Amino acid sequence: MSSEEIARKRLNAIQQQLTRSTGPADLSRERANASFDVNQMKTFFAGGKEFSEAMDDAYRFIQRDPELYLGDEYIFDASVTEQREATMRQLRRYVEVRDMLKSSLLVRAFHDAMCQYSEAFSMRLYVHEILFPQALRLFGTSEQYSEWIDDLLSWRIIGCFAMTELGYSSFLRGLETTATFDKKADEFIINSPSILSTKWWVGMAGETATHTIVLAQTVVDGKKCGIDWFVVPLRSRKTGRLVAGVAAGNIGTKYGRNGLDNGWIQFSGIRIPRTNMMMRWASVSPDGKYHPSPNPALSYAPLIGERLEVIRATISTASRALTIACRYGCVRRQGANNEQIMDFQSYYVQLMPGIAGLYVANIIDRITGSKWNKLVDNVDDGTLFLNNIADIHGISAGLKSIYGWWGVDILEFCRRSLGGHAYSSYNAIGEFIQDFSPITTGGGDNYTLMNQAAKYVLGSLKMASNGIKLEGSVAYLNNIQEALSRSNSSMASENEILDLNFITGALAWLSIRKAKAIETTLSGGGVAVWNDNIVHLIKLAEIHTHHYILSEYHNDLVEYGSTEYKDLLPMLTQMGQLWGTYVMQSLLELFLEEGYFSPSQAKMVKKVFYDLCRKTRKEVIPLVDAWAVPDFILKAPLGRYDGDIYPAYFNRVRNTPGCVGVPSYWSKYIKPMTDPDS
Template sequence: MALWDVIKGFQNSAGPDVNPDLDTERKTASFSVERLTNILDGGAENTQIRRKVNAVLQSDPEFSRENQYFQSQNERYEGAVRRAVYLSKKMDEMGWAIDGPENKYCYRALGDDLAFVVHGVFMKCILGLGTDEQIAKWVPLAEKHYIVGSYAQTELGHGSFLRGLETMAIFDVTTQEFILNTPKISAMKWWSGDLGRTATHAVVFAQLYIKGKCYGIHPFIVQIRSLQDHSPAPGVTVGDIGPKMNFAQADNGYLMLENVRIPKENMLSRFSQVLSDGQYIRQGTEKINYLTMVVFRVHIIQTEVLPNLMKACTIAIRYSVVRRQSELKSGGPESKILDYQTQQQKLLPQVATAYAFHFLCDYLQEVFDRGYAETKEGKFDLLPELHALTSGIKAFTTDYSSAAVEVCRRACGGHGYSLLSGLPSLYTALVASCTYEGENTVLLLQTARFLVKCLGIVKAGQPLPSSVAYLSSISSGKCGAQEKRDFLNPDVYTEAYKQRAFRMVENAAIKLQSLIQSGTPQHEAWNLCSVQLVLAAMAHSHYIVVQNFVNALEKIETEFNIQKVLKHLCDLFALHGIVSSMGDFLQIGHLSEKQSDRVIESYLDLLDLIRPDAVPLVDAFDFSDANLNSAIGCYDGHAYERLFEWAKKSPTNNQDNQTFEKYLKPLFQNALSKL
């Protein structure tokens, strides 16, 4: 058998025995699934590399996910550490570089099954904020896992509000050391990944004090545990924070520091330095401390949010064509539940959202690469835009994706409630992403602050950053579309989103300014406008996503059949957003009541257009059965058989029933003489 056949074989477990309901769906695809997969991967070569990585990992029993849903927290943690250590060796054995494409695909395949995820953030933080000397010292050790790092920013009493962090780092001029303290319980570091039982070091964010003066938040490398016996370092109290909704393997920890001394060289100093005499030197802006958070926000959208949404869509769509229930036609056979318009209305917009977010990730990476490169050169002009853009997009994508996965879970009925479906784990993982690396409401307010500032720049006649350029070129006017087909014109719905974003930002800014001019203190005025500001930031982010999806379609115009089905998805994503927030578009006067009816009609027509390609569209995401780890979402469609087979593996089916002996048997024996 050729290597390519082996690789393809590991992608799914579907032999010749495929559920006929699923097989029929694949035979009627209007486009090449393989070609669409290549486009999503950024080229056929990347698809080959990814599948090869998948095949290698899935052929190795060390990476098996069998029985994962029946494991305890300790078992999940130990397994994650074991696999992470083993993967490092495997990558060396295969010649896969840590900065190569294979590394990315390893994490796509194994993701939540690995420890040391925040260890990667630890390294990125050093690479972004450390000097060349610090990078040369620490990163090689971290790459080989000779040390394991954590990222200790969030505190028990403070999260997204960095200026409020209470951990202190006092510079001692006589010893050339920093003395770190968490002075009270609310200052204790909390939630840091890889910290509870694993990390040897951490990048700790603390308020820098020199000769009694505070210079704000700065990052410090602190040794947490001994490299000899893993005991806590002097002055360090560290441990696990306890059970969570998900991420049993993630090892989230707490950290208290009492007079912990570290050498001066351990302050990450690419942009801020403390000289030996205590003189403080800063290069650029204090907002540079957001750089690592920006890096990680882009990372989690690409590697956690989007893949989990795609997996949920794959599971729910496949299940919805093998699950038959009730009759569409009286006396006829039970129908596939995806043939019901209500099921299509639940699931197809989520598939459209997954595609929208995929192309958004490409755009985000381009913007980030440009901004990051300039920052490394000491140019900080793009940092405010980059921070505002990633803040809003992180909030928008995590909010929409967590809601979308819950829709997918509920669309699978009772079986969606079973852990064996894979959907509850995807949901609880995405819900967490709405909080970490910036709580969504706080992030949206940060985006809103940038938008309000940009409106002021417009009035001053100055140019705007590219992502908000529309704020200076908006033209008032009502939508000119009349027929329902008019609303399938990208110019029409893009303009609608632009109008909504501008009007909501403008209205919030006008209210804010009015309150301030009437004598309301600025902080109070901001609070009184905060709900409108959050909604405005969401509207802005929504416009960015729609505009980017439209732009992405232009880049694949030579792929006629694929562009056609993606155009349907783009239309559906845009119109679903309008239908879901119709009040906004009516309130600003852009749409009339009659036009809103046409939008709904056009939206519902799209469901019927996309329905025949639903399975091919999720097949193009190209997740193997092992990737999905779902009894109801497998490629061959044998959902019921797998549910039963997996359920039989539950340890409770093979344990002595002590509960019966202790509590139930005495009750049941009372019936022996009566039955």
């Protein structure tokens, strides 16, 4: 075929695409490729048939309610002030509706659907109804929890969580805010001694919170005793004015989530009753005797739940972005033969690991969230809580970092996949990136968290080396001697790579080898040596966390063989295989460096990864359809379920304020140039 004939064919294809949308037919054809029951997968992903149906009901309720549903144009064109007012309007309506609902299942679905619809709403609700109450539950006595919880859940008071400081972020030992005990008055005096001690990035503190739970240095008789939690009033519940001794305000316009009023707080001698100190673990008696916590690490406990929430946030945000990118990729056509761009390897190989990763994350979220919730529910059993806190603290640090970083990567791949259209606010990807990015570092810098996870692994390695049997996420370290005696992999075929036992075994080997090497390097060294090896420590934490993810996923899959979801096992196994090979190929440099894989084996790993990406591409639309995200939650015309994307996109743009007409500045700046004689 001559170059002229190719050009003519291409022009004809473009003309056909512009005059007749192929999107609906393209997506219909893609949906016919499903090897599994999409409705059953939808039920599985939602966590059960009843909850899946409740989510459908909740979506309909939101879209029909004029106070909850804001409309697409408003969402993208509202000012910061308008966004914050609208978010509080949604919250007030949410509380009203929630209290009216009779079904606890529908209440949970209503909560999840609203949090999907608005990230700013989600964070306001999370700070007040989860973070603040959970801190009370973990650190307050039963009596203290009972004193506050009814007012919190009824929104008679509005709570926020003041831990991080301007100069110290989440470095708790460095926090400057003080709570000085006055024995005569039986009160604590809360102070911010310097600008560095200003509480910073506190959600709801900027405009709305009436109370905060504050982490501060406890000072008794002039001596710093430890860091503890205190409930401190911020604003009058009647007038909204700041109480005496408190200065607080907005941090200002942010990169995302501008419907949430993140703020700063400074305390200048505000007094609170002694009983406003949370006294489950540490306490101060009326005579000024300080009773310390049995474990200083307990101060981090409220952040464990926050870290685990990043998994859910990643699922919520990335599922929407991937749905848009994948549907667009199957509708958009280009190339000499007018191919679907989803068929280009450079396109699908970036997105398919994201599809698999979210199916894996969905199960990890259930497993780890359940472990944490059970631990919180049993906080009154101090021994049980203290025996398990270290493991879940270590793994939550790794999970928060892994899913935060990976979520950002997936969103960036989705942005690229939309080409220039991603720069339009009306296609939502930019909003997702802006709203998701702040939470990837909230609750502790990821590098710091990975150092904590690595420290936990190294401490556990030492225990295993001394013959102490380990449980939880580090149980694989019990096999340290076997791993150290084996120098390389005996893998001989591609089929072995598809075995999740092989993948988790390889990761366990690599983690032990890496940990042992770091232990030797750090031996006898101090802080300087640790700091010189942070890159290696972060990599150790990454390997350990991926081993946990894939081990838990694999163990959970085994249980579905005898359930109503058994027909989904082939696809769910494929998702685990793709995610596992994605992880392994990302670590190939280390596997080669340690001599575990030969160059030919490394090539096999890459080949299997690319083959799984191609195989998954064939069913990409059924896989994202099973996430059941409605169009009004996606907010992007390019991700429409029916595939008729271009008319929807054009109409969205045409209906925006100021789309057509003479601009207000025409007479002032343009007319003097274009019509100088008038």
